[in-house]
Amino acid sequence: MRHSTVSVERAVLRLLGINDSYKGKPLANHLVESLPPEKLAQGISVWFGRAMATHRGDPTALALRIAEGKISWDLPKMDMETSRRPIIALARQAVRRLEEIAEKKRQLIQGVHQARPLKYVIVATGNIHDDVVQARAAVLGGADCIAVIRSTAQSLIDHVPHGATTQGFGGTYATQENFRIMRHALDDISKKVGRYIRLVNYSSGLCMPEIAVLGAIEGLDYLLNDSMYGILFRDINMKRTFCDQYFSRLVIARAGIIINTGEDNYLTTAESFRAFPQVLGSHFINEQLAKAAQVREEQMGLGHAFEMDPTIEDSLLYEIAQAEMVREIFPNAPLKYMPPTRHMTGDLFFGHVLDSLFNLVGVMTQQEIQLLGMPTEAIHNPLLQDRAMSLKSANYIFHAARSLSDEISWSPNGKVIRRARSVLEDTHKLLQKVNQVGLMKAISLGYFANMTRDVEGGRGLDGVIRKDQGYWNPLQELLERPLEVHLPTHGDRSAHRAPHHPPHRSQHRSAPRGPQRDASPSQERVEAPQGERRRRRRSRRPRNFRREGNPAVAGPGQEVTAREPAKPPTPDSPEGTS
Amino acid sequence: MKKPDLKAIRPYGDHLDDGIMQFSFTLPIPPSDEAREAAKLYLEKLGFTHVQIVSMELVGEEFAFFVAYAQSEATLNFTKISVPKPEFPIIPHDQLLKRVQEKIGRRLVVIGGTTGSDAHTVGIDAILSIKGIKGDKGLEYYPCFQVINLRAQVSNERLVERALELKADALLVSQVVTQQDQHLKNLRELTQLLKKTHGLPPHLLLIAGGPRMDHRTALSVGFHGGFGPGTLPSQVANFIVHELIRRMHGHGKKETSSGRVEEHVPHKAPPKRLSLFGWLSGGGKGS
Numbered sequence: 044m045r046h047s048t049v050s051v052e053r054a055v056l057r058l059l060g061i062n063d064s065y066k067g068k069p070l071a072n073h074l075v076e077s078l079p080p081e082k083l084a085q086g087i088s089v090w091f092g093r094a095m096a097t098h099r100g101d102p103t104a105l106a107l108r109i110a111e112g113k114i115s116w117d118l119p120k121m122d123m124e125t126s127r128r129p130i131i132a133l134a135r136q137a138v139r140r141l142e143e144i145a146e147k148k149r150q151l152i153q154g155v156h157q158a159r160p161l162k163y164v165i166v167a168t169g170n171i172h173d174d175v176v177q178a179r180a181a182v183l184g185g186a187d188c189i190a191v192i193r194s195t196a197q198s199l200i201d202h203v204p205h206g207a208t209t210q211g212f213g214g215t216y217a218t219q220e221n222f223r224i225m226r227h228a229l230d231d232i233s234k235k236v237g238r239y240i241r242l243v244n245y246s247s248g249l250c251m252p253e254i255a256v257l258g259a260i261e262g263l264d265y266l267l268n269d270s271m272y273g274i275l276f277r278d279i280n281m282k283r284t285f286c287d288q289y290f291s292r293l294v295i296a297r298a299g300i301i302i303n304t305g306e307d308n309y310l311t312t313a314e315s316f317r318a319f320p321q322v323l324g325s326h327f328i329n330e331q332l333a334k335a336a337q338v339r340e341e342q343m344g345l346g347h348a349f350e351m352d353p354t355i356e357d358s359l360l361y362e363i364a365q366a367e368m369v370r371e372i373f374p375n376a377p378l379k380y381m382p383p384t385r386h387m388t389g390d391l392f393f394g395h396v397l398d399s400l401f402n403l404v405g406v407m408t409q410q411e412i413q414l415l416g417m418p419t420e421a422i423h424n425p426l427l428q429d430r431a432m433s434l435k436s437a438n439y440i441f442h443a444a445r446s447l448s449d450e451i452s453w454s455p456n457g458k459v460i461r462r463a464r465s466v467l468e469d470t471h472k473l474l475q476k477v478n479q480v481g482l483m484k485a486i487s488l489g490y491f492a493n494m495t496r497d498v499e500g501g502r503g504l505d506g507v508i509r510k511d512q513g514y515w516n517p518l519q520e521l522l523e524r525p526l527e528v529h530l531p532t533h534g535d536r537s538a539h540r541a542p543h544h545p546p547h548r549s550q551h552r553s554a555p556r557g558p559q560r561d562a563s564p565s566q567e568r569v570e571a572p573q574g575e576r577r578r579r580r581r582s583r584r585p586r587n588f589r590r591e592g593n594p595a596v597a598g599p600g601q602e603v604t605a606r607e608p609a610k611p612p613t614p615d616s617p618e619g620t621s
Numbered sequence: 622m623k624k625p626d627l628k629a630i631r632p633y634g635d636h637l638d639d640g641i642m643q644f645s646f647t648l649p650i651p652p653s654d655e656a657r658e659a660a661k662l663y664l665e666k667l668g669f670t671h672v673q674i675v676s677m678e679l680v681g682e683e684f685a686f687f688v689a690y691a692q693s694e695a696t697l698n699f700t701k702i703s704v705p706k707p708e709f710p711i712i713p714h715d716q717l718l719k720r721v722q723e724k725i726g727r728r729l730v731v732i733g734g735t736t737g738s739d740a741h742t743v744g745i746d747a748i749l750s751i752k753g754i755k756g757d758k759g760l761e762y763y764p765c766f767q768v769i770n771l772r773a774q775v776s777n778e779r780l781v782e783r784a785l786e787l788k789a790d791a792l793l794v795s796q797v798v799t800q801q802d803q804h805l806k807n808l809r810e811l812t813q814l815l816k817k818t819h820g821l822p823p824h825l826l827l828i829a830g831g832p833r834m835d836h837r838t839a840l841s842v843g844f845h846g847g848f849g850p851g852t853l854p855s856q857v858a859n860f861i862v863h864e865l866i867r868r869m870h871g872h873g874k875k876e877t878s879s880g881r882v883e884e885h886v887p888h889k890a891p892p893k894r895l896s897l898f899g900w901l902s903g904g905g906k907g908s
């Protein structure tokens with residue numbers, strides 16, 4: 044471990060309970076900014092521990108006095124034991140709290156039947172109280188997940204704003220109080236509709252780890268969390284964001300939150316027909332980065348999208364191929380399927396048609412989370428009525444095609460399977476290239492989203508801290524200890540799956556498949572018996588699209604994913620990989 | 622078929638001048654007979670007749686969403702309409718290069734980017750990068766331009782800094798996020814900043830673009846040209862070249878239209894707007 048960041052240190056303080064604000068700036072920022080760099084290199088925990096051991100009392104009150112300048116960081120020397128003791132107690136408490144949060148979430152979801160795909164919509168009025176009105180209306184219209192879109196460019200602000208906010212640009216500020224207000228409203232409406240409504244926000248940008256902490260504390264269910272998105276689309280420095288991501292995922296993993304990754308966005312700057320291998324390749328990388336931070340497969344909401352140019356002949360078939368292959372390659376992941384955006388125009392009537400096909404593909408390929416497209420995507424953040432139209436379409440299509448996936452098997456050499464194979468082959472090639480140069484170099488060369496980013500460029504590099512030998516971060520140490528989950532035995536599986544896949548769904552889960560080995564011509568369509576299907580859901584291997592004896596196709600699952608990943612940089616060695 | 626009277630046009634639904642229009646909107650009251658009546662009265666208040674509320678649905682707990690049809694008696698004189706737009710010919714690539722060689726004799730420095738906190742790059746890349754859009758190559762393809770693409774999230778200060786440093790001939794600013802008129806604010810701030818900046822060439826050309834941008838809006842915030850959805854790089858290339866030649870050499874004689882853009886200018890603009898850039902005559906704003 045060679046680096047930390049200012050935001051990781053601030054997140055540590057927040058886990059220790061320092062969440063108040065002073066003069067419009069969070070105490071966590073005051074503390075980290077006022078600590079001299081050579082001291083910060085040892086970690087805020089070392090110095091805040093010393094301050095606590097010296098001055099005693101309530102940590103928040105102490106932090107306030109430091110922020111006010113009443114207490115300086117010139118603290119007496121003391122033995123390690125003494126300075127660490129108060130922090131260790133708080134850190135243990137924090138981790139226990141995260142575990143309780145995860146447990147509570149599990150209980151809330153258990154036994155609630157909620158059909159898949161879950162319907163995910165965004166609200167973004169800029170005013171949290173108006174957001175609540177819109178969210179309630181959406182839930183009554185059938186929504187299962189509410190994402191409060193953040194104000195434009197909050198990701199570039201190096202602190203988390205404080206309190207309830209009523210003004211934002213193109214979205215609403217993510218603050219602890221706003222989280223609380225919306226969580227409260229959704230809990231209320233959950234009872235009314237008998238479904239558990241998930242709350243979503245963004246653990247991304249310069250405050251990625253802090254938002255993870257605040258989101259966990261306030262009971263958020265999903266957090267968008269993908270360093271590659273920040274690097275590519277917000278020009279945040281890669282070292283900063285890989286470090287931040289690692290720590291935020293440790294928190295997320297422990298709190299039982301589901302991450303949403305941002306690969307779907309690549310298809311806004313690169314054309315889906317050609318660039319889908321980048322999406323899939325990035326899934327494999329993101330999966331490894333998540334695993335390295337204790338995130339379980341059931342928490343990996345990998346993102347992909349229906350973004351193909353609608354003027355391409357058979358584009359629908361290719362979309363189906365892509366959606367189905369991602370589903371089969373990551374059978375345990377609660378995938379997030381994103382709607383058309385790039386090819387949406389002011390013609391909202393045609394847009395509604397595109398969104399309808401997207402909904403059909405979502406249900407037929409059994410996506411976990413369907414981010415509903417809005418007919419007015421090219422115009423503005425959704426109005427109340429846009430969302431209502433969109434929910435109505437999804438309600439109808441999901442209901443009308445509920446069991447469609449069970450009926451489908453693909454013709455072995457048809458367009459769908461051929462498309463999937465070629466994507467998989469290209470993905471393998473891409474990952475080999477990434478493996479050769481290292482992930483950071485690959486990003487700087489524009490391998491993803493056709494965006495090039497400099498390793499030393501972007502925002503937030505000045506917040507990367509090279510650790511001193513005496514560096515200490517008790518929370519990281521505690522969170523890095525593998526989570527002791529009770530891994531269900533075979534028979535116990537439905538309980539384990541329950542949070543994401545209620546029983547009725549896993550029973551019907553079908554994995555339509557292609558040839559296991561070279562299909563004889565007479566064997567055009569192969570059906571799997573029910574029992575086998577169910578088991579197959581756990582298998583990592585893309586069954587449909589596997590071709591026996593073709594390493595390029597069988598490859599990614601084995602060589603790249605399961606074993607040596609494409610050199611994901613650990614925060615230890617951001618440079619080491621480039 | 623009967624020809625429309627351009628001096629008195631009306632919406633067309635099923636036959637000429639029936640004035641039929643389609644609506645959808647929400648009222649902050651739940652559905653009821655009274656709510657339906659309210660929706661109808663509202664449209665009548667706007668001057669519509671034959672109002673039909675064809676759908677009324679509950680949204681959430683306290684809103685009604687309506688779809689409606691109505692007719693309008695109002696007519697509009699189409700021949701009186703004028704929209705300011707950049708006027709310039711579109712000439713083939715080779716000829717364009719030749720013009721620059723003859724009239725300017727050096728490469729033109731073009732700096733582009735998306736300013737403020739706006740992170741959208743696809744639009745500005747479509748115009749600048751060699752790949753272009755819809756088969757139309759971007760400005761990088763033209764040897765007569767030296768293109769610097771600053772991409773997105775560029776502060777106005779940085780843009781001006783680079784303009785000074787590289788002696789820019791044209792600044793191309795993209796604005797995609799338009800909520801709360803953020804784009805207009807950003808563009809105005811840039812023109813203000815430029816007014817205060819010394820050392821820029823007096824002919825410096827300011828061009829704005831984006832999905833909610835048009836020429837009139839660009840002029841209103843102190844720019845010289847504005848381009849909206851569907852813009853092709855070749856249009857921008859021609860605009861830059863012809864306009865810079867005009868700005869460097871005073872008001873040259875305008876060439877006749879051959880490009881798509883000019884075809885759309887059948888209507889005479891009021892005299893002040895005819896001179897493309899109102900304040901060009903004032904000698905430019907650069908210094």
Ligand code: B12
Pocket residue numbers: 192193194195196212213214276308311312384385386387388419420421422423424425733738739740741742743744745747748754793794795796797798799800828829830831832833848849850851852853857
């Ligand atoms: C792609 C996209 C993104 C990508 C951008 C990737 C990238 N690197 O560019 C990502 C996913 C990152 C993104 C993020 C966001 N987006 Co966005 N995005 C879009 C989307 C889907 C397409 C835009 C696009 O690329 N169009 C294609 C290009 C070619 O079209 P264009 O920009 O109009 O450009 C043409 C012309 O306008 C003109 N032109 C454009 N610029 C210039 C400049 C000059 C000088 C000239 C001459 C011409 C010119 O020429 C171009 C070619 O013809 C639109 C929705 C839509 N379908 O339009 C939303 C949209 C633009 N995004 C929107 C929003 C709100 C955001 C966010 C702010 C959301 C948030 N709260 O976080 C964030 C941005 C954060 C930030 N700091 O800016 C809103 C904007 C709403 C509004 N009216 O203000 C839209 C409309 C979606 C929506 N309904 O909410 N987005």
